[in-house]
Amino acid sequence: MVPPEEIAAFVIDAASQAPSVHNTQPWWFGVHGSRVTVHADTDRRLDVADPDGREMLISCGAALFNLRLAARHLGHTAEVRLWPDPERPTLLADVDLIPDRPATADERRMFEQITRRHSHRGGFTADRPPTGLSSTLGAEARREGAVLRVVADLRAIRALAGLSEVAEQTQRLSPDHVGEIARWAPAPGNRRKDGVQAGAYPREAAHTDPHFAARDFARGQGWGRTEARHLTGDRTGTVVMVMTREDTAADWLAAGQALQRVLLRAAEDDVSAAFHTQALEFPELRAFVRERYCDGAHPQVIMRLGHAEEETGGGVRRPEAEIARDEP
Ligand SMILES: Cc1cc2nc3c(=O)[nH]c(=O)nc-3n(C[C@H](O)[C@H](O)[C@H](O)COP(=O)(O)O)c2cc1C
Known part of the structure:
Protein backbone atom coordinates (compact mmCIF):
# COMPACT_ATOMS: atom_id res chain seq x y z
CA MET A 1 0.00 0.00 0.00
CA VAL A 2 1.34 3.38 -1.04
CA PRO A 3 0.91 5.87 1.86
CA PRO A 4 -1.70 8.60 1.16
CA GLU A 5 0.85 11.40 1.39
CA GLU A 6 2.91 9.78 -1.40
CA ILE A 7 -0.18 9.42 -3.55
CA ALA A 8 -1.04 13.08 -2.93
CA ALA A 9 2.52 14.19 -3.82
CA PHE A 10 2.35 12.15 -7.04
CA VAL A 11 -0.95 13.55 -8.26
CA ILE A 12 0.01 17.13 -7.30
CA ASP A 13 3.26 16.83 -9.23
CA ALA A 14 1.28 15.69 -12.29
CA ALA A 15 -1.24 18.53 -11.83
CA SER A 16 1.57 21.10 -11.74
CA GLN A 17 2.74 20.06 -15.23
CA ALA A 18 -0.45 21.47 -16.77
CA PRO A 19 -0.27 24.39 -19.17
CA SER A 20 -1.28 27.78 -17.78
CA VAL A 21 -1.59 31.22 -19.31
CA HIS A 22 1.91 32.84 -19.22
CA ASN A 23 2.95 29.86 -17.09
CA THR A 24 1.41 31.63 -14.09
CA GLN A 25 0.60 28.26 -12.47
CA PRO A 26 -2.35 29.91 -10.70
CA TRP A 27 -3.02 27.07 -8.28
CA TRP A 28 -2.18 25.48 -4.97
CA PHE A 29 -3.23 22.18 -3.43
CA GLY A 30 -4.24 21.18 0.08
CA VAL A 31 -3.58 17.69 1.42
CA HIS A 32 -5.65 16.02 4.09
CA GLY A 33 -5.23 12.24 4.20
CA SER A 34 -6.55 10.84 0.94
CA ARG A 35 -8.24 14.13 0.02
CA VAL A 36 -6.54 16.72 -2.16
CA ARG A 54 -11.40 33.00 -17.11
CA GLU A 55 -7.95 31.92 -18.30
CA MET A 56 -6.93 31.33 -14.68
CA LEU A 57 -9.76 28.80 -14.31
CA ILE A 58 -9.01 27.19 -17.68
CA SER A 59 -5.46 26.68 -16.41
CA CYS A 60 -6.74 25.23 -13.11
CA GLY A 61 -9.06 22.94 -15.08
CA ALA A 62 -6.07 21.58 -17.00
CA ALA A 63 -4.32 20.92 -13.68
CA LEU A 64 -7.42 19.19 -12.32
CA PHE A 65 -7.53 16.92 -15.36
CA ASN A 66 -3.89 15.89 -14.82
CA LEU A 67 -4.65 15.23 -11.17
CA ARG A 68 -7.54 12.94 -12.08
CA ARG A 108 -1.33 4.83 -18.99
CA ARG A 109 -0.53 6.05 -22.50
CA MET A 110 -2.33 9.32 -21.90
CA PHE A 111 -0.63 9.78 -18.53
CA GLU A 112 2.81 9.41 -20.16
CA GLN A 113 2.07 12.45 -22.32
CA ILE A 114 1.83 14.77 -19.29
CA THR A 115 5.61 15.35 -19.24
CA ARG A 116 6.08 14.95 -23.04
CA ARG A 117 3.62 17.72 -23.93
CA HIS A 118 4.98 21.26 -24.36
CA SER A 119 3.48 24.34 -25.92
CA HIS A 120 4.87 25.03 -29.38
CA ARG A 121 5.59 28.52 -30.69
CA GLY A 122 6.26 28.62 -34.41
CA GLY A 123 5.44 26.87 -37.65
CA PHE A 124 4.59 23.22 -38.17
CA THR A 125 5.95 20.74 -40.71
CA ALA A 126 4.01 19.67 -43.80
CA ASP A 127 3.22 16.30 -42.15
CA ARG A 128 -0.50 16.02 -41.76
CA PRO A 129 -2.04 14.88 -38.48
CA PRO A 130 -3.29 11.26 -38.68
CA THR A 131 -6.68 10.80 -40.33
CA GLY A 132 -9.47 10.79 -37.84
CA LEU A 133 -7.53 12.73 -35.20
CA SER A 134 -9.93 15.69 -35.35
CA SER A 135 -12.95 13.55 -34.60
CA THR A 136 -11.06 11.73 -31.82
CA LEU A 137 -10.15 15.08 -30.25
CA GLY A 138 -13.74 16.27 -30.64
CA ALA A 139 -14.94 13.24 -28.71
CA GLU A 140 -12.32 13.86 -25.99
CA ALA A 141 -13.53 17.45 -25.55
CA ARG A 142 -17.16 16.31 -25.34
CA ARG A 143 -16.28 13.90 -22.54
CA GLU A 144 -15.38 16.93 -20.45
CA GLY A 145 -18.45 18.94 -21.42
CA ALA A 146 -16.82 21.17 -24.04
CA VAL A 147 -16.72 21.38 -27.82
CA LEU A 148 -13.66 21.29 -30.05
CA ARG A 149 -14.26 23.05 -33.34
CA VAL A 150 -11.90 22.56 -36.25
CA VAL A 151 -11.88 25.74 -38.32
CA ALA A 152 -11.81 24.40 -41.87
CA PRO A 186 11.60 37.37 -17.19
CA ALA A 187 15.09 37.99 -18.64
CA PRO A 188 17.24 34.96 -19.48
CA GLY A 189 19.41 33.68 -16.67
CA ASN A 190 16.81 34.19 -13.94
CA ARG A 191 16.10 31.37 -11.50
CA ARG A 192 12.35 31.66 -11.39
CA LYS A 193 10.21 28.54 -11.62
CA ASP A 194 7.27 30.23 -13.30
CA GLY A 195 6.64 32.57 -16.20
CA VAL A 196 7.55 32.09 -19.86
CA GLN A 197 11.32 31.62 -19.97
CA ALA A 198 13.40 32.63 -23.00
CA GLY A 199 14.15 28.97 -23.77
CA ALA A 200 10.44 28.36 -24.35
CA TYR A 201 10.07 30.60 -27.43
CA PRO A 202 12.13 31.04 -30.59
CA ARG A 203 14.09 34.24 -31.18
CA GLU A 204 12.64 34.28 -34.66
CA ALA A 205 9.49 32.32 -35.37
CA ALA A 206 8.83 31.12 -38.91
CA HIS A 207 6.28 33.15 -40.83
CA THR A 208 3.29 30.97 -41.60
CA ASP A 209 0.50 31.76 -44.05
CA PRO A 210 -2.06 32.46 -42.59
CA HIS A 211 0.02 33.90 -39.77
CA PHE A 212 -1.11 33.96 -36.14
CA ALA A 213 0.64 36.63 -34.07
CA ALA A 214 2.94 35.42 -31.31
CA ARG A 215 2.98 37.01 -27.87
CA ASP A 216 5.75 39.54 -27.45
CA PHE A 217 7.60 37.83 -24.61
CA ALA A 218 11.02 39.22 -25.67
CA ARG A 219 9.78 42.84 -25.96
CA GLY A 220 12.50 43.82 -28.40
CA GLN A 221 15.38 42.57 -26.26
CA GLY A 222 16.45 39.81 -28.65
CA TRP A 223 15.67 37.04 -26.15
CA GLY A 224 14.56 33.57 -27.23
CA ARG A 225 15.94 30.26 -28.35
CA THR A 226 18.19 30.21 -31.42
CA GLU A 227 17.78 27.07 -33.44
CA ALA A 228 20.86 24.97 -34.16
CA ARG A 229 19.81 24.38 -37.76
CA HIS A 230 17.56 25.85 -40.36
CA ALA A 250 -17.86 26.00 -14.15
CA ASP A 251 -17.63 26.18 -17.96
CA TRP A 252 -14.13 27.65 -17.74
CA LEU A 253 -13.03 24.80 -15.47
CA ALA A 254 -14.64 22.29 -17.87
CA ALA A 255 -12.91 23.98 -20.82
CA GLY A 256 -9.57 23.54 -19.07
CA GLN A 257 -10.18 19.85 -18.42
CA ALA A 258 -11.26 19.38 -22.03
CA LEU A 259 -8.24 21.33 -23.26
CA GLN A 260 -5.81 19.13 -21.38
CA ARG A 261 -7.55 15.92 -22.45
CA VAL A 262 -7.29 17.11 -26.06
CA LEU A 263 -3.63 18.16 -25.72
CA LEU A 264 -2.59 14.85 -24.19
CA ARG A 265 -4.51 12.81 -26.73
CA ALA A 266 -2.88 14.82 -29.55
CA ALA A 267 0.57 14.36 -28.00
CA GLU A 268 0.11 10.59 -28.31
CA ASP A 269 0.33 11.17 -32.09
CA ASP A 270 3.23 13.65 -31.71
CA VAL A 271 0.87 16.51 -32.46
CA SER A 272 1.67 19.72 -30.53
CA ALA A 273 -0.37 22.84 -29.89
CA ALA A 274 0.50 26.50 -30.35
CA PHE A 275 -1.86 28.80 -28.42
CA HIS A 276 -3.06 32.20 -29.67
CA THR A 277 -5.52 33.50 -27.13
CA GLN A 278 -4.91 37.26 -27.36
CA ALA A 279 -8.14 38.03 -29.25
CA LEU A 280 -10.21 36.34 -26.54
CA GLU A 281 -8.78 38.78 -23.98
CA PHE A 282 -10.77 41.65 -25.54
CA PRO A 283 -14.50 41.32 -24.72
CA GLU A 284 -15.50 42.94 -28.02
CA LEU A 285 -13.27 40.65 -30.12
CA ARG A 286 -14.36 37.61 -28.15
CA ALA A 287 -18.02 38.51 -28.75
CA PHE A 288 -17.25 38.88 -32.47
CA VAL A 289 -15.51 35.47 -32.64
CA ARG A 290 -18.43 33.96 -30.77
CA GLU A 291 -21.05 35.37 -33.09
CA ARG A 292 -19.24 34.79 -36.38
CA TYR A 293 -17.28 31.58 -35.90
CA CYS A 294 -18.79 29.68 -32.97
CA ASP A 295 -22.53 29.51 -33.72
CA GLY A 296 -23.18 31.28 -30.47
CA ALA A 297 -21.02 28.99 -28.32
CA HIS A 298 -18.36 30.71 -26.19
CA PRO A 299 -14.79 30.53 -27.47
CA GLN A 300 -12.36 29.69 -24.67
CA VAL A 301 -9.07 28.85 -26.43
CA ILE A 302 -7.78 29.34 -29.98
CA MET A 303 -4.84 27.20 -31.02
CA ARG A 304 -3.04 25.59 -33.95
CA LEU A 305 -2.22 21.88 -33.98
CA GLY A 306 0.50 20.16 -35.96
CA HIS A 307 3.84 18.39 -35.99
CA ALA A 308 6.65 20.49 -34.56
CA GLU A 309 10.09 20.03 -36.06
CA GLU A 310 12.21 21.36 -33.24
CA GLU A 311 12.41 20.18 -29.66
CA THR A 312 10.34 22.65 -27.69
CA GLY A 313 11.87 23.46 -24.33
CA GLY A 314 9.73 22.38 -21.41
CA GLY A 315 8.28 25.17 -19.30
CA VAL A 316 9.61 25.49 -15.74
CA ARG A 317 7.42 24.57 -12.76
CA ARG A 318 7.33 25.56 -9.09
CA PRO A 319 8.41 22.82 -6.67
CA GLU A 320 5.91 20.84 -4.62
CA ALA A 321 6.93 22.67 -1.43
CA GLU A 322 5.53 25.89 -2.91
CA ILE A 323 2.22 24.55 -4.16
CA ALA A 324 1.20 21.87 -1.63
CA ARG A 325 0.07 22.59 1.92
CA ASP A 326 -1.19 20.36 4.69
CA GLU A 327 -4.81 21.12 5.42
CA PRO A 328 -6.36 20.56 8.82
C1 LIG B 1 -5.62 29.48 -21.21
C2 LIG B 1 -4.23 29.49 -21.83
C3 LIG B 1 -3.90 30.48 -22.75
C4 LIG B 1 -2.63 30.50 -23.35
N1 LIG B 1 -2.35 31.47 -24.29
C5 LIG B 1 -1.13 31.49 -24.89
C6 LIG B 1 -0.83 32.42 -25.93
O1 LIG B 1 -1.66 33.24 -26.32
N2 LIG B 1 0.41 32.40 -26.48
C7 LIG B 1 1.36 31.48 -26.09
O2 LIG B 1 2.48 31.52 -26.62
N3 LIG B 1 1.10 30.57 -25.13
C8 LIG B 1 -0.11 30.53 -24.53
N4 LIG B 1 -0.41 29.58 -23.58
C9 LIG B 1 0.61 28.56 -23.25
C10 LIG B 1 1.34 28.86 -21.94
O3 LIG B 1 2.21 29.96 -22.11
C11 LIG B 1 2.11 27.59 -21.51
O4 LIG B 1 1.18 26.60 -21.16
C12 LIG B 1 3.03 27.83 -20.31
O5 LIG B 1 4.06 28.73 -20.66
C13 LIG B 1 3.67 26.52 -19.82
O6 LIG B 1 4.41 25.90 -20.83
P1 LIG B 1 4.07 24.44 -21.38
O7 LIG B 1 2.67 24.46 -21.92
O8 LIG B 1 5.10 24.19 -22.45
O9 LIG B 1 4.19 23.47 -20.24
C14 LIG B 1 -1.67 29.52 -22.99
C15 LIG B 1 -2.01 28.53 -22.06
C16 LIG B 1 -3.28 28.50 -21.49
C17 LIG B 1 -3.64 27.40 -20.52
Missing part, protein backbone atom coordinates in the same frame (compact mmCIF):
# COMPACT_ATOMS: atom_id res chain seq x y z
CA THR A 37 -8.12 20.15 -2.55
CA VAL A 38 -7.55 22.32 -5.62
CA HIS A 39 -7.39 26.09 -5.11
CA ALA A 40 -7.10 29.01 -7.51
CA ASP A 41 -4.27 31.35 -6.51
CA THR A 42 -5.79 34.72 -7.41
CA ASP A 43 -2.48 36.55 -6.73
CA ARG A 44 -1.37 34.88 -9.97
CA ARG A 45 -4.34 35.98 -12.03
CA LEU A 46 -3.53 38.31 -14.95
CA ASP A 47 -5.38 41.41 -13.75
CA VAL A 48 -4.95 43.23 -17.07
CA ALA A 49 -5.47 40.44 -19.62
CA ASP A 50 -7.76 38.24 -17.55
CA PRO A 51 -9.60 40.33 -14.92
CA ASP A 52 -12.47 37.82 -14.65
CA GLY A 53 -10.09 34.91 -14.08
CA LEU A 69 -5.46 11.11 -14.70
CA ALA A 70 -2.55 10.65 -12.29
CA ALA A 71 -4.97 9.15 -9.76
CA ARG A 72 -6.13 6.68 -12.42
CA HIS A 73 -2.49 5.91 -13.25
CA LEU A 74 -2.10 4.75 -9.64
CA GLY A 75 -5.25 2.65 -9.86
CA HIS A 76 -7.35 5.16 -7.93
CA THR A 77 -10.48 7.00 -8.87
CA ALA A 78 -10.68 10.72 -8.23
CA GLU A 79 -14.08 11.64 -6.82
CA VAL A 80 -14.42 15.32 -7.58
CA ARG A 81 -16.81 17.79 -5.94
CA LEU A 82 -16.60 21.19 -7.56
CA TRP A 83 -16.92 24.31 -5.38
CA PRO A 84 -17.73 22.33 -2.24
CA ASP A 85 -17.89 25.46 -0.04
CA PRO A 86 -19.92 28.43 -1.32
CA GLU A 87 -18.12 30.64 1.22
CA ARG A 88 -14.77 29.92 -0.44
CA PRO A 89 -15.01 30.56 -4.20
CA THR A 90 -11.27 30.00 -4.70
CA LEU A 91 -11.62 26.42 -3.37
CA LEU A 92 -12.35 24.85 -6.74
CA ALA A 93 -12.58 21.18 -5.87
CA ASP A 94 -12.36 18.54 -3.19
CA VAL A 95 -10.86 15.43 -4.72
CA ASP A 96 -11.08 12.14 -2.85
CA LEU A 97 -8.61 9.52 -4.06
CA ILE A 98 -10.26 6.12 -3.76
CA PRO A 99 -8.53 2.80 -4.56
CA ASP A 100 -10.10 1.25 -7.65
CA ARG A 101 -9.24 -0.99 -10.61
CA PRO A 102 -5.78 -0.76 -12.24
CA ALA A 103 -5.19 1.82 -14.96
CA THR A 104 -6.05 0.74 -18.50
CA ALA A 105 -3.45 0.82 -21.30
CA ASP A 106 -5.22 3.93 -22.68
CA GLU A 107 -4.99 5.74 -19.37
CA ASP A 153 -12.73 27.42 -43.99
CA LEU A 154 -9.61 29.30 -45.11
CA ARG A 155 -11.44 32.63 -44.91
CA ALA A 156 -12.38 31.98 -41.30
CA ILE A 157 -8.78 30.98 -40.53
CA ARG A 158 -7.53 34.19 -42.14
CA ALA A 159 -10.06 36.23 -40.16
CA LEU A 160 -9.03 34.62 -36.85
CA ALA A 161 -5.35 35.17 -37.71
CA GLY A 162 -6.19 38.82 -38.44
CA LEU A 163 -7.98 39.17 -35.11
CA SER A 164 -5.01 37.74 -33.27
CA GLU A 165 -2.80 40.34 -34.99
CA VAL A 166 -5.20 43.16 -34.03
CA ALA A 167 -5.28 41.96 -30.42
CA GLU A 168 -1.52 41.51 -30.23
CA GLN A 169 -0.72 44.96 -31.63
CA THR A 170 -3.32 46.56 -29.37
CA GLN A 171 -1.77 44.89 -26.32
CA ARG A 172 1.70 46.07 -27.39
CA LEU A 173 0.36 49.64 -27.37
CA SER A 174 -0.93 49.34 -23.80
CA PRO A 175 1.61 50.06 -21.04
CA ASP A 176 -0.49 47.98 -18.61
CA HIS A 177 -0.36 44.95 -20.90
CA VAL A 178 3.34 45.38 -21.58
CA GLY A 179 3.97 45.64 -17.84
CA GLU A 180 2.03 42.44 -17.22
CA ILE A 181 3.94 40.53 -19.90
CA ALA A 182 7.18 41.88 -18.39
CA ARG A 183 6.18 40.45 -15.02
CA TRP A 184 5.65 36.98 -16.52
CA ALA A 185 8.40 36.83 -19.16
CA LEU A 231 13.96 24.88 -39.73
CA THR A 232 11.63 24.29 -42.60
CA GLY A 233 8.36 24.04 -40.65
CA ASP A 234 6.37 27.03 -41.88
CA ARG A 235 2.82 25.66 -41.89
CA THR A 236 0.00 27.14 -39.89
CA GLY A 237 -1.34 23.70 -38.96
CA THR A 238 -4.94 22.90 -38.05
CA VAL A 239 -6.74 25.77 -36.35
CA VAL A 240 -9.08 24.68 -33.57
CA MET A 241 -11.12 26.31 -30.84
CA VAL A 242 -12.22 24.95 -27.49
CA MET A 243 -15.72 26.27 -26.87
CA THR A 244 -18.44 25.90 -24.25
CA ARG A 245 -22.22 26.29 -24.48
CA GLU A 246 -22.38 28.65 -21.49
CA ASP A 247 -19.76 30.94 -20.01
CA THR A 248 -19.79 30.43 -16.25
CA ALA A 249 -16.84 29.69 -13.98
